Amino acid sequence: MINNYEELSDMHIDVLREIGNIGAGNAATSLGMILDAEVGIQLPKVQITDFDSAVEALGGAEAMTVGVLLNFSGEANGMIMFLLKIEDAENITSILVEEDASGEKGLSDIKLSAIKEIGNILGSAYVNSIALLTGLRIDISVPYIAIDMAGAILSVPIIEFGAVGDKVMFIEEGFFTAEKQLDSDVVMFAEVDTLQRIMGRLGLEV
Numbered sequence: 001m002i003n004n005y006e007e008l009s010d011m012h013i014d015v016l017r018e019i020g021n022i023g024a025g026n027a028a029t030s031l032g033m034i035l036d037a038e039v040g041i042q043l044p045k046v047q048i049t050d051f052d053s054a055v056e057a058l059g060g061a062e063a064m065t066v067g068v069l070l071n072f073s074g075e076a077n078g079m080i081m082f083l084l085k086i087e088d089a090e091n092i093t094s095i096l097v098e099e100d101a102s103g104e105k106g107l108s109d110i111k112l113s114a115i116k117e118i119g120n121i122l123g124s125a126y127v128n129s130i131a132l133l134t135g136l137r138i139d140i141s142v143p144y145i146a147i148d149m150a151g152a153i154l155s156v157p158i159i160e161f162g163a164v165g166d167k168v169m170f171i172e173e174g175f176f177t178a179e180k181q182l183d184s185d186v187v188m189f190a191e192v193d194t195l196q197r198i199m200g201r202l203g204l205e206v
Helices: 010-035 051-057 086-096 109-134 155-164 192-201
Strands: 045-050 064-074 078-085 138-140 144-149 167-176 181-190
Touching (some): 010 045, 010 109, 010 167, 010 181, 010 192, 045 051, 051 167, 051 181, 064 109, 078 086, 086 109, 109 138, 109 144, 109 181, 181 192
Antiparallel strands (some): 045 167, 064 078, 064 144, 078 181, 167 181
């Protein structure tokens, strides 16, 4: 029986990668509905990595980042974070939200609201992928949004889940339309008993 992420075998990690790939595909479909456009996706890069490496992949601890956090609970417990660099957040909201009459730049409240909803829909696409693959009943919380340095944003799962290991599923994904490119990252952390339940439902020994 696995007690932390460090004990995951290569087969377990391959299963998590496949879940990440399916989630990314579903996220692309959901994003296409939001943007009312055909959205393609580059092959996502799915890693099981430590928190420090995830922070570095986001551009370093001081890189300004927009994060949307969802907790999930029920028969599976953990959290998922949808992360955007500031420039990518501004890029995607330029499609959805017209600049206001004052010409104000940056992320206004209405733009942050749009990002929050995008993060909610895309994060839910990942969690729902797990539910569909395993048959587990999973509830998803309301989304929370923050703008802060990458190190500060990722301190949230470190504080909550660090006691059971410092590994997370880190997914680098690239979406594109005919006119826009959106690079984003997803960090997902499931509690150890959830990992055991997922693997068991998929017929793997844990």
